[in-house]
Amino acid sequence: MTLATESSFRILPRLTDANRHFWQGGEQGELVFLRCRACGYYIHPPQPVCPIDFGKDLAPEAVSGRGTVATFTVNHQPWIPGMALPYVIALVDIEEQPGLRLQTNIVGCEPEQVRIGMPVEVVFEHREDRHGDVWIPLFQPHGGGDGGQ
Amino acid sequence: MAASDRYIEKRAAFTGVGQSDVARRLGRDPLELTLDACLAAIADAGLEPKDIDGLATYPGGMAPARGFSGGGAYEVIDALRLNVGWYDGGLETSGQLGSVIKACLAVGAGLCNHVVCFRSVWEGSAQGSGGRAAVGMGNEAAAGEFYATGGMQWSLPFGSASAACWIAMYAQAHMHRYGTTEEQMAQIALNARRNAALNPKAIYRDPLTMDDYMASRMITSPFRLFDCDIPCDGATAMVVSRAEHAGSLRKPPIHVEAVGAAMHDRPSWDQLRELTRMCSHDAAEQMWSRTDLRPADVQIAELYDGFSYLTMNWLEALGLCPIGESGPFIEGGGRIAREGVLPVNTHGGQLSAGRLHGYGFLHEACVQLWGEGGARQVARPLEVAVAAAGGGNTCGCLLLTKGV
Numbered sequence: 001m002t003l004a005t006e007s008s009f010r011i012l013p014r015l016t017d018a019n020r021h022f023w024q025g026g027e028q029g030e031l032v033f034l035r036c037r038a039c040g041y042y043i044h045p046p047q048p049v050c051p052i053d054f055g056k057d058l059a060p061e062a063v064s065g066r067g068t069v070a071t072f073t074v075n076h077q078p079w080i081p082g083m084a085l086p087y088v089i090a091l092v093d094i095e096e097q098p099g100l101r102l103q104t105n106i107v108g109c110e111p112e113q114v115r116i117g118m119p120v121e122v123v124f125e126h127r128e129d130r131h132g133d134v135w136i137p138l139f140q141p142h143g144g145g146d147g148g149q
Numbered sequence: 150m151a152a153s154d155r156y157i158e159k160r161a162a163f164t165g166v167g168q169s170d171v172a173r174r175l176g177r178d179p180l181e182l183t184l185d186a187c188l189a190a191i192a193d194a195g196l197e198p199k200d201i202d203g204l205a206t207y208p209g210g211m212a213p214a215r216g217f218s219g220g221g222a223y224e225v226i227d228a229l230r231l232n233v234g235w236y237d238g239g240l241e242t243s244g245q246l247g248s249v250i251k252a253c254l255a256v257g258a259g260l261c262n263h264v265v266c267f268r269s270v271w272e273g274s275a276q277g278s279g280g281r282a283a284v285g286m287g288n289e290a291a292a293g294e295f296y297a298t299g300g301m302q303w304s305l306p307f308g309s310a311s312a313a314c315w316i317a318m319y320a321q322a323h324m325h326r327y328g329t330t331e332e333q334m335a336q337i338a339l340n341a342r343r344n345a346a347l348n349p350k351a352i353y354r355d356p357l358t359m360d361d362y363m364a365s366r367m368i369t370s371p372f373r374l375f376d377c378d379i380p381c382d383g384a385t386a387m388v389v390s391r392a393e394h395a396g397s398l399r400k401p402p403i404h405v406e407a408v409g410a411a412m413h414d415r416p417s418w419d420q421l422r423e424l425t426r427m428c429s430h431d432a433a434e435q436m437w438s439r440t441d442l443r444p445a446d447v448q449i450a451e452l453y454d455g456f457s458y459l460t461m462n463w464l465e466a467l468g469l470c471p472i473g474e475s476g477p478f479i480e481g482g483g484r485i486a487r488e489g490v491l492p493v494n495t496h497g498g499q500l501s502a503g504r505l506h507g508y509g510f511l512h513e514a515c516v517q518l519w520g521e522g523g524a525r526q527v528a529r530p531l532e533v534a535v536a537a538a539g540g541g542n543t544c545g546c547l548l549l550t551k552g553v
Contacts, residue, residue: 080305
């Protein structure tokens with residue numbers, strides 16, 4: 001699922017060969033991490049060598065996109081001009097591997113409905129950019145974005 | 150001789166401290182503030198600049214980043230015409246006090262005899278009236294000319310643009326796991342303000358009540374305005390001397406009993422394995438492994454409060470209260486008050502005395518051990534203090550004892 005681009009401003013990541021799989025995986029609706037082909041370890045953030053077996057046979061691979069909210073904060077401070085307030089920043093643990101965690105926003109429910117341990121699923125926000133479009137992975141309550149769980 | 154006597158930081162002592170003027174905004178040359186602090190510390194030790202043969206600072210010279218550094222190692226070495234046997238300035242270390250820990254090791258190793266250590270900020274002036282700065286971005290962001298790169302690409306696109314957001318998530322996890330309450334956390338801010346009232350250099354000295362705290366605006370839950378420290382201008386310095394050269398100076402030396410610099414987790418704000426733990430626990434564990442003293446011996450604790458929760462985290466990390474129980478420990482504020490069993494942040498912390506960024510805690514630990522705290526001096530005689538700074542993956546701590 002791809003969200004319509006919202007009017008709220010976002011600082012975008014600058015695409016590189018090292019991060020393209022992550023920021024453009026959403027074009028196919030997929031949350032993609034680098035993975036070690038030898039030992040199967042998902043690596044985030046991406047790096048040139050597997051931190052477990054130190055091999056270099058790494059390739060991007062999609063995960064389910066399901067996870068749980070490890071923790072979160074409801075931000076009310078306008079750190080970034082143009083970004084609509086408030087918004088929920090969260091750390092989400094991805095179900096495929098203990099400790100496979102990313103920072104993200106929780107969308108599709110009211111901020112006060114967000115809870116630690118809440119099951120969530122990825123949803124992508126498409127952003128056009130002259131250096132290459134990106135798909136920002138956000139998370140909504142599992143089973144739908146209407147705040148119902 | 151105890152086994153722990155072999156550690157070389159025990160050959161280091163604090164012999165002088167100094168601080169520039171401190172204010173929300175001074176509008177003065179940051180290097181002037183830096184030199185004011187360094188010269189004050191050197192004079193406090195009874196030394197002259199020509200006696201100083203080492204220098205350590207955090208974060209060192211860097212491109213202007215909203216007032217984050219008021220002078221680098223090279224600038225100060227040159228301005229004071231120092232001839233150094235060792236020097237160091239850098240950001241990638243065990244918190245702001247990592248620089249002081251390195252100085253202790255350098256004098257212990259015999260590379261130098263008297264090291265001036267400093268931390269200088271001018272964030273108040275640099276940020277002006279534009280509000281607290283976000284990390285890693287400037288005004289160009291709104292114009293669409295700014296991209297999140299490097300490590301910041303994993304947080305900035307989500308509006309996670311401040312350590313306030315990152316650390317708030319740890320506070321939230323602590324509340325969820327242990328039932329810690331906002332009213333408990335408030336005591337860090339209220340205690341700081343009570344102490345600041347007696348510190349003539351503190352920035353905010355007016356009384357702060359629980360009602361004021363709860364009514365203050367939410368920044369990023371669970372952090373309200375008063376959970377966040379105050380950007381300011383000011384520099385703090387101290388002299389670390391080799392022990393055999395420390396005894397004959399102006400003041401009784403404050404001995405470095407042990408240091409903690411460990412990091413057993415990923416160097417990241419969002420990839421730490423346990424969200425109710427930080428590398429403060431690793432640094433503290435290392436520190437206690439290097440001394441025969443125990444947490445119960447600590448008489449005052451000067452613990453980083455860039456955000457209120459970090460002080461609670463340090464209380465637990467250092468074993469000053471059980472893991473998960475910092476909330477009940479600080480409840481009501483009595484235990485951590487100046488007259489309590491464990492006075493904490495007796496100068497007002499960064500929450501009320503200003504964001505002098507780590508060094509203010511070590512400065513205050515020395516001031517209290519020397520009995521120079523004036524109206525805010527803890528009444529009972531002090532022999533053992535702990536100073537700790539940082540959070541997340543960048544944490545360092547020192548255990549200090551007054552010479553007897």
